[in-house]
Amino acid sequence: YYNEIVCDPADVDKIYSTETVTKVTLDGGKTWNAVGLKARHVDDHAIWIDPTDTKHFMIGGDGGIYETYDSGENFRHISNLSVTQFYRVGLDNSEPFYWIYGGTQDNNSMGGPSNSVRADGVPSENWITTIGGDGFFNRIDPKNPNIVYSESQYGNISRFDKLSGEQLFIRPQPAKGELTYRWHWNSPFIISHHNNEQLYMAANKVFRTNDRGHSWKTISDDLTAQLDRTNTWQVMGKYWPTDAIAKDVSTSLFG
Structure with a gap:
């Protein structure tokens, strides 16, 4: 869903990671900063980098497609696509x-x-x-x-x-x-x-x-089995720690 890792084709230490707001590192992962917070929708899922000019890239996410020519200082929202879900x-x-x-x-x-x-x-x-x-x-x-x-x-x-x-x-x-x-x-x-x-x-x-x-x-009793997914359900064969919150809060509190 998130966490696409994309490397800059011209700089091995420059790496992008898509998430709620896309992050970029310039030092091979030691430090990370958000990309383009001004007037842009959150929840990023895909990124394309122009191999001929790496300042030019596109980010795709829940708000559509955003394009930049200055490494994310400014973005153009491509708003005329019929892609709303x-x-x-x-x-x-x-x-x-x-x-x-x-x-x-x-x-x-x-x-x-x-x-x-x-x-x-x-x-x-x-x-x-x-x-x-x-x-x-x-x-x-x-x-x-x-x-x-x-x-x-x-x-x-x-x-x-x-x-x-x-x-x-x-x-x-x-x-x-x-x-x-x-x-x-x-x-x-x-x-x-x-x-x-x-x-x-x-x-x-x-x-x-x-x-x-x-x-x-x-007008009904509890219709569920009241299973606490936090501690009793295995996901991919294991019990996940408390910081793995997505498995618990993305659809409902309990099964």
């Missing part, structure tokens, strides 16, 4: 053109009209952002297309009003003395087909709201 898509009942909403990989949830009366199609300014982070499920009130439910990681669900711009975060919370709910990276939720104010959502338990998320009721 959508997890889920939701539709509303707007007329004359329905709206399409989608949750994207580390680039928010967004929505826009499916068509336009304009001869040149739908302009980009007609699109809106409904929630930040990694966007997942988007569900729209079937009776009121201005009410949009969007979700980012770990069940972080909100109710967004397109007309007023109001956003209210409505994730179910444990009662006093109750254990923390264990949310999946992209936790499912639906709007009832019978009642537009009733939603169902799931973590290690299933929840229902009858008032658009102002209050929730638990």
